[in-house]
Amino acid sequence: AQSVTQLDSQVPVFEEAPVELRCNYSSSVSVYLFWYVQYPNQGLQLLLKYLSGSTLVESINGFEAEFNKSQTSFHLRKPSVHISDTAEYFCAVSETGGSYIPTFGRGTSLIVHP
């Protein structure tokens, strides 16, 4: 069975600073990896995903994540954050060849201060 660990429950950062949200996963088979963002009282929106190919994936709003198989990690990064990036971020893993239903981490609250 797969599992996801998000090491930081909360990450405070100043506007325009870089940020990294950490995610590690555990699985006995190949996986797909996802990052979702959730704004207050809203559902989840897909930020980016790794399915295959290039291990570095990017989103349209400046976030990127790198799949590291040896370290079983999929950390999310942004070189310069904005106030509007304040939200809850969830890492998720889905095992290939199975039900594909994603398992979510506990979430990391990104708080961007002016």
Added chain:
Amino acid sequence: GAVVSQHPSRVICKSGTSVKIECRSLDFQATTMFWYRQFPKQSLMLMATSNEGSKATYEQGVEKDKFLINHASLTLSTLTVTSAHPEDSSFYICSARDRGPIGYTFGSGTRLTVV
């Protein structure tokens, strides 16, 4: 892109009453929908998988008689919280597969408060 509409966004009900939450896929057919529960500052907990035209598959520990799921059409799944109690207060989110086995679109969630 794919859109999933969830209603209501907020509901307050009295203890002992039932509440129905709707999840609709607006521009695609969803043979499979999922219902999650989210506690404050915690992750999403999968409650059940809803398949059109058949019984839902519930996760271990989820009471089938309390959380009734109906998926009568390819665009609508409903979750009914029966005889609600304050401990059922939570944020409920649905999602639907829209692009093959790994494409998921989420509804905007329902904040249920039982008083």
